[in-house]
Amino acid sequence: MSIEVISVSKIYKAQRVLKEVSFSANKGSIIGFLGPNGAGKSTMMKILTGFIKPNFGQVFVDGIDVLQNPLEAQKHIGYLPEHNPLYAEMYVREYLEFQAAIFNTDKSQIEISIDRVGLLTEAHKKIHQLSKGYQQRVGIAAAILHNPKVLILDEPTTGLDPNQLVEIRELIKELGKEKTVLFSTHIMQEVEAVCDRVIIIKKGEILVDKKLIELQNSRHQIIEVTFNVSIDKTIFSNLSSLISSRSTLENTWELTFNSEEDMRSKIFDLSKENNIKIIGLNAQNKNLETLFREITS
Numbered sequence: 001m002s003i004e005v006i007s008v009s010k011i012y013k014a015q016r017v018l019k020e021v022s023f024s025a026n027k028g029s030i031i032g033f034l035g036p037n038g039a040g041k042s043t044m045m046k047i048l049t050g051f052i053k054p055n056f057g058q059v060f061v062d063g064i065d066v067l068q069n070p071l072e073a074q075k076h077i078g079y080l081p082e083h084n085p086l087y088a089e090m091y092v093r094e095y096l097e098f099q100a101a102i103f104n105t106d107k108s109q110i111e112i113s114i115d116r117v118g119l120l121t122e123a124h125k126k127i128h129q130l131s132k133g134y135q136q137r138v139g140i141a142a143a144i145l146h147n148p149k150v151l152i153l154d155e156p157t158t159g160l161d162p163n164q165l166v167e168i169r170e171l172i173k174e175l176g177k178e179k180t181v182l183f184s185t186h187i188m189q190e191v192e193a194v195c196d197r198v199i200i201i202k203k204g205e206i207l208v209d210k211k212l213i214e215l216q217n218s219r220h221q222i223i224e225v226t227f228n229v230s231i232d233k234t235i236f237s238n239l240s241s242l243i244s245s246r247s248t249l250e251n252t253w254e255l256t257f258n259s260e261e262d263m264r265s266k267i268f269d270l271s272k273e274n275n276i277k278i279i280g281l282n283a284q285n286k287n288l289e290t291l292f293r294e295i296t297s
Contacts, residue, residue: 002027002150002180003048008057010043010204017043018054019204025197027149030176032191032212033184035201036296041184042082044201045152048182049079062149075103078143078179082154084135088128092119092138095127096145103146113141117171133164140171151175153183157190169194188289192216198288202296215291221259222290225267226252226280235274239266244294252280256294 003025010018018040025031035041046052047059050070059066066073087095096110114123117137122130127138136156143151157168165187172194175181185191191198191212198215200208208215220243229251236245241259248254257263264281271278284290 002029002062003182004058004060005044005048006058006060008044008047008054008059010040010047010052010054017204018047020057021201021204021206023199023206023209025180025182027180028177029197030172030181030195031183031197031199032195033182033199033201034186034188034191034292035184038203039201039296040204041201042154045079045154045182045184048150048152049077050074075146076149078146078148078151080136080139080143080151080153080156082158082184084139086127086135086138089126091126092123092130095138096141099142100145105146109145109147113145116144116174117141118167131164132159133161133167136160136164136168137171140168140175144175149179151179151181151183153181155184155186157185157187165190188287188292192288200292200295207295208291212288215288220291221257221263222284223255223257223263223267224248224252224280224282224284225255225278227271228277228279231274231276235270239263239270246297 005021005023007020007022008018009016009020021044033041047054048061048066050066050073053067061073062076064073064076093110096113097107100107100110114120117140119134119137119141122134127135130138157165160168169190172181172183195212197211198208199206233245236242236255241257241263243256243258245253245255262283264283267281268278
């Protein structure tokens with residue numbers, strides 16, 4: 001098991017940031033770690049890397065107890081924080097030499113990492129001369145210098161343009177073939193394009209931990225309906241298979257069902273029974289973004 005987190009809790013003063021979080025991951029997994037701001041994602045990542053300690057629970061990386069042997073565990077972890085800690089006045093190779101010295105890594109790994117992340121054409125420059133995308137590549141190159149088994153990336157695509165997004169996405173997919181990758185993002189398309197598993201956390205608790213294909217094959221359907229008058233949500237109380245209902249615009253409702261049956265006919269019958277008119281009725285597939293919004297709102 002590359003990562004094993006057992007009942008981890010973290011408390012800051014009176015606030016419980018993580019509440020008995022547990023999950024595990026094997027080699028070759030790319031896991032999207034999702035949640036709204038303040039959900040506890042970065043805290044969990046810092047605990048995994050040994051930068052902070054939990055109040056309760058256990059954390060293992062490649063079988064090593066991170067809490068008891070953080071330095072030994074860090075030899076197996078590559079970490080890119082949300083705010084990439086680069087020394088802007090250093091040259092790319094100079095910075096990577098500095099990082100290699102910290103991990104006592106053979107300098108031959110520098111050129112290997114530069115090549116892997118696609119930095120060959122920019123490696124002669126100072127870091128401040130690079131675009132945001134290439135600066136992210138420098139951070140990832142530093143994270144993989146010591147050939148870690150686990151790669152933890154906190155918001156690695158923040159601030160990138162569409163072309164840079166595609167490039168970093170492909171790089172993560174390539175790295176995920178031989179490592180365990182855990183990365184957080186607010187871009188659902190990134191997760192759908194890269195990950196094979198999704199963990200959604202809210203207020204320090206894991207609400208979803210499933211393979212991406214399971215979520216994509218969900219029987220949930222979303223129907224958006226607009227009426228000609230304002231209604232109360234209690235009108236939907238007798239609809240079978242209804243999971244949730246929420247008002248999105250004036251007289252417009254988003255209804256989520258757990259059913260293979262097309263529920264639009266049921267909504268039409270409901271409107272006739274209550275003598276109200278439907279002026280808009282649309283069904284949509286439930287993608288990761290709508291699932292995330294439903295769970296975390």
